[in-house]
Amino acid sequence: MTNWTVEEFMEDIRKETETQFQKEVSEASHQEIYFAISAIVNHQIDKDWEKTNKLYKNKKPKQVYYLSMEFLIGGLLKSNLLHHQMLDVCNTALEKLGLEPEEIYKQEHDPGLGNGGLGRLAACFLDSMASMRYPGHGFGIRYRYGLFEQRIINGYQTELPDYWLDNEYPWERRKPEEAIEIIFGGTVHMHKKYDGSLEFNYENTDKVLAVPYDIPIVGYQNQIVNTLRLWSAEHTSAESPLEFKDYYHEIDHQHTIEQISGFLYPDDSSHEGKHLRIKQQYFLVAASLKQIIREFKNNGNNDLQKLHEKVVIQINDTHPSLAIPELMRILMDEEGFSWDNAWMVTTKTFAYTNHTIMSEALEKWPTDMIQHLLPRLYMIINEINERFCQGIWFDHPELRLEIPKMAIIADNQVHMARLAIVGSFSVNGVAKLHTEILKQQEMKEFHQLYPGRFQNKTNGITHRRWLLMVNPRLSDVISETINDRWIYRPRELTHLLRHIHDKPLLTSIGKIKQQNKQELANVIYRMTGIKVDEQSIFDVQIKRLHEYKRQLLNVFHIMYLYNELKDNPTLDITPRTFIFGAKAAPSYYFAKEVIKLINTMAEIINHDPTIHDKLKVVFLENYNVSLAEKIIPATDLSEQISTASKEASGTGNMKMMMNGALTIGTLDGANIEIKNLVNESNIFLFGLRAEEVYHYYHSGEYQAYEEYQTDERITQIMNQLRDGLYGYYEFKDIYYHLLSTNDSYFVMKDFADYVETQQCVDQVYRNKDEWLSKSLINIAHSGKFSSDRTIKEYASSIWKIDNI
Numbered sequence: 001m002t003n004w005t006v007e008e009f010m011e012d013i014r015k016e017t018e019t020q021f022q023k024e025v026s027e028a029s030h031q032e033i034y035f036a037i038s039a040i041v042n043h044q045i046d047k048d049w050e051k052t053n054k055l056y057k058n059k060k061p062k063q064v065y066y067l068s069m070e071f072l073i074g075g076l077l078k079s080n081l082l083h084h085q086m087l088d089v090c091n092t093a094l095e096k097l098g099l100e101p102e103e104i105y106k107q108e109h110d111p112g113l114g115n116g117g118l119g120r121l122a123a124c125f126l127d128s129m130a131s132m133r134y135p136g137h138g139f140g141i142r143y144r145y146g147l148f149e150q151r152i153i154n155g156y157q158t159e160l161p162d163y164w165l166d167n168e169y170p171w172e173r174r175k176p177e178e179a180i181e182i183i184f185g186g187t188v189h190m191h192k193k194y195d196g197s198l199e200f201n202y203e204n205t206d207k208v209l210a211v212p213y214d215i216p217i218v219g220y221q222n223q224i225v226n227t228l229r230l231w232s233a234e235h236t237s238a239e240s241p242l243e244f245k246d247y248y249h250e251i252d253h254q255h256t257i258e259q260i261s262g263f264l265y266p267d268d269s270s271h272e273g274k275h276l277r278i279k280q281q282y283f284l285v286a287a288s289l290k291q292i293i294r295e296f297k298n299n300g301n302n303d304l305q306k307l308h309e310k311v312v313i314q315i316n317d318t319h320p321s322l323a324i325p326e327l328m329r330i331l332m333d334e335e336g337f338s339w340d341n342a343w344m345v346t347t348k349t350f351a352y353t354n355h356t357i358m359s360e361a362l363e364k365w366p367t368d369m370i371q372h373l374l375p376r377l378y379m380i381i382n383e384i385n386e387r388f389c390q391g392i393w394f395d396h397p398e399l400r401l402e403i404p405k406m407a408i409i410a411d412n413q414v415h416m417a418r419l420a421i422v423g424s425f426s427v428n429g430v431a432k433l434h435t436e437i438l439k440q441q442e443m444k445e446f447h448q449l450y451p452g453r454f455q456n457k458t459n460g461i462t463h464r465r466w467l468l469m470v471n472p473r474l475s476d477v478i479s480e481t482i483n484d485r486w487i488y489r490p491r492e493l494t495h496l497l498r499h500i501h502d503k504p505l506l507t508s509i510g511k512i513k514q515q516n517k518q519e520l521a522n523v524i525y526r527m528t529g530i531k532v533d534e535q536s537i538f539d540v541q542i543k544r545l546h547e548y549k550r551q552l553l554n555v556f557h558i559m560y561l562y563n564e565l566k567d568n569p570t571l572d573i574t575p576r577t578f579i580f581g582a583k584a585a586p587s588y589y590f591a592k593e594v595i596k597l598i599n600t601m602a603e604i605i606n607h608d609p610t611i612h613d614k615l616k617v618v619f620l621e622n623y624n625v626s627l628a629e630k631i632i633p634a635t636d637l638s639e640q641i642s643t644a645s646k647e648a649s650g651t652g653n654m655k656m657m658m659n660g661a662l663t664i665g666t667l668d669g670a671n672i673e674i675k676n677l678v679n680e681s682n683i684f685l686f687g688l689r690a691e692e693v694y695h696y697y698h699s700g701e702y703q704a705y706e707e708y709q710t711d712e713r714i715t716q717i718m719n720q721l722r723d724g725l726y727g728y729y730e731f732k733d734i735y736y737h738l739l740s741t742n743d744s745y746f747v748m749k750d751f752a753d754y755v756e757t758q759q760c761v762d763q764v765y766r767n768k769d770e771w772l773s774k775s776l777i778n779i780a781h782s783g784k785f786s787s788d789r790t791i792k793e794y795a796s797s798i799w800k801i802d803n804i
């Protein structure tokens with residue numbers, strides 16, 4: 001650990017700008033200063049990284065590998081400075097050099113290598129593993145284009161390519177000497193060898209090079225640096241000079257290969273089988289497994305029969321579940337294992353995390369596609385399926401009738417979740433309710449078959465980024481009040497409860513929220529030109545746009561309030577600023593219409609002088625990790641209003657709670673666990689419960705049309721959507737969609753309760769002391785949602801690994 005003085009740090013910045021750019025600090029651009037500081041941090045990181053690798057090499061602990069198609073790591077400069085105990089010094093040094101630190105940090109193009117919660121969870125997990133000294137690493141893909149950049153034009157979402165590698169990315173290290181060759185397609189020939197064993201040869205295959213780019217994952221002030229390895233697809237160089245006529249063909253082919261790591265697919269929930277997506281998945285899996293086995297052997301292990309003693313692989317949703325048949329292939333075809341031995345090792349190595357119950361989001365791939373692209377893997381999947389179904393038939397006759405629902409291959413499709421369950425020793429959900437739903441409903445046959453295999457691991461978030469880094473003022477006040485041990489033991493945040501009557505503390509927490517709101521108001525003004533009232537309630541919904549997340553319910557509430565104010569401009573309501581951030585999958589028409597609706601309401605409301613600024617609506621474009629870092633510390637009210645049973649966990653709910661927001665939410669996902677901690681008086685709950693949602697689905701009792709006709713407020717809103725809002729805009733498609741689907745996410749059904757609960761919010765907010773003490777209670781209980789707790793649970797009950 002280094003203890004730099006401000007002067008030393010300033011000197012280093014000078015030196016780096018000189019050597020890298022031959023410039024004085026005063027002449028250097030913000031970009032160049034950013035690169036200079038990154039270089040300073042990188043020198044430190046490289047030393048610790050080498051030390052950590054040596055430590056692992058010597059002690060040879062069991063390692064965990066987190067396989068994920070997404071890692072939403074966010075900006076790394078600030079967090080790396082913080083983790084190296086250099087952030088304060090760096091801030092002061094920059095200020096002394098006449099620079100605004102935030103101006104430098106925002107030079108970093110934050111890599112959008114994930115869609116949302118699942119990708120951000122992977123990043124929080126890496127942070128917790130390194131910070132708690134667990135030997136755990138990530139494997140993913142280095143997409144050349146991350147998730148699209150969102151621009152709002154004329155109220156509509158448009159998508160632009162996110163080319164995040166436009167400048168050099170200072171945190172990655174290319175390792176061409178460790179590249180791995182991957183084989184796709186071809187035809188398989190089977191030979192019987194003299195000893196009776198089988199040999200598989202491939203003809204007309206496609207070769208792809210997986211080139212690693214390593215990103216350091218820096219532990220919090222503990223000198224541990226783990227590795228996130230992202231694979232980039234490159235072509236192998238042509239082996240011999242090309243015939244002229246083959247030349248263009250060859251270039252075209254190289255281009256196709258590079259496309260494998262070309263871009264991240266958006267989560268469009270009802271994805272048809274996309275050829276390139278499955279290539280990406282196999283590419284990740286094949287490269288990572290080869291690397292894992294290579295490392296296992298390099299560590300002096302020569303008996304792959306013992307792989308699971310040194311290696312455990314967590315697969316992040318089904319996306320990397322081809323790893324299961326791929327490990328089978330390696331063990332049998334390359335290492336000479338029998339089926340039974342290979343299966344034993346494989347099923348002791350993999351653990352699978354499920355992140356959704358939405359059946360349309362469960363991955364299925366057409367069999368002919370897998371057969372064509374991965375012929376040998378298809379043979380193996382087939383055999384896994386045969387043996388699995390036979391096993392049920394003979395050993396579990398009570399489940400015979402369920403075989404069609406359980407078969408890995410059914411209706412000419414490979415069901416990836418079924419493959420993942422059968423091939424893993426552990427299956428986990430991401431919040432208590434979600435895990436119960438998996439066990440009792442969505443995967444109940446599998447739970448009957450393998451009752452011990454299912455377990456819950458409630459999600460978490462890294463409190464280092466989501467509190468310490470993004471909200472330094474609040475962090476300081478907390479440390480002054482209960483001392484700073486909470487940074488290492490976030491559960492100690494509960495000590496704040498002893499200060500619940502501490503008026504000066506509540507006042508300073510209130511002031512800090514106010515300052516954060518002021519800063520966000522500036523961001524909002526810069527981004528949209530909208531001036532918002534910092535005294536108003538900052539009511540925030542930030543997440544991917546999905547029907548089940550019900551941004552539409554939020555909009556209905558806004559439309560209702562606006563209609564009320566139009567009828568009665570002196571109506572006494574607490575001023576509110578509704579803040580949205582959301583990307584819609586490019587092909588998700590309904591979601592995009594909701595974005596247009598939000599922007600239309602913003603246009604109308606923000607320019608209507610008759611409502612005296614009591615309402616403002618803000619849609620912040622291109623919601624991503626760095627924008628989240630500005631919004632979350634400034635949030636008063638966190639909108640977690642999914643249709644009960646649909647949100648597996650949610651993690652934004654935890655981030656906002658940790659920053660003192662109160663939640664308005666349904667009893668869904670982790671909201672339930674938030675409620676259990678803070679108790680019902682410190683959270684605003686409303687709406688149908690999960691059982692009621694299931695009941696209405698099965699009974700068909702709910703009639704959306706009746707709801708529309710009986711509640712006059714809904715009638716008015718719906719008719720406005722159909723006929724045009726205040727003379728102008730129409731949203732007929734939303735109107736017809738709600739009625740023709742019988743309001744399948746219960747927007748209209750939950751409306752009345754939602755509005756009533758929002759009225760409670762309005763009342764409580766008027767009593768500053770009451771609001772602030774609820775806020776403190778939320779902060780105090782948020783330590784449970786540190787991903788440190790989550791990772792400890794994975795480590796002890798799934799991975800069986802110790803920290804070093």
Ligand code: 26Q
Nearest residue numbers: 117118265266267271355430647648649650651
């Ligand atoms: C799949 C196939 C083809 C293309 C895209 C996809 C795809 C990509 C991403 C499908 C799903 C995702 C992402 C899902 C996700 O983020 N789920 C969220 O995971 C969080 C972490 O567990 C939970 O908190 C959220 O409740 C859950 O919605």
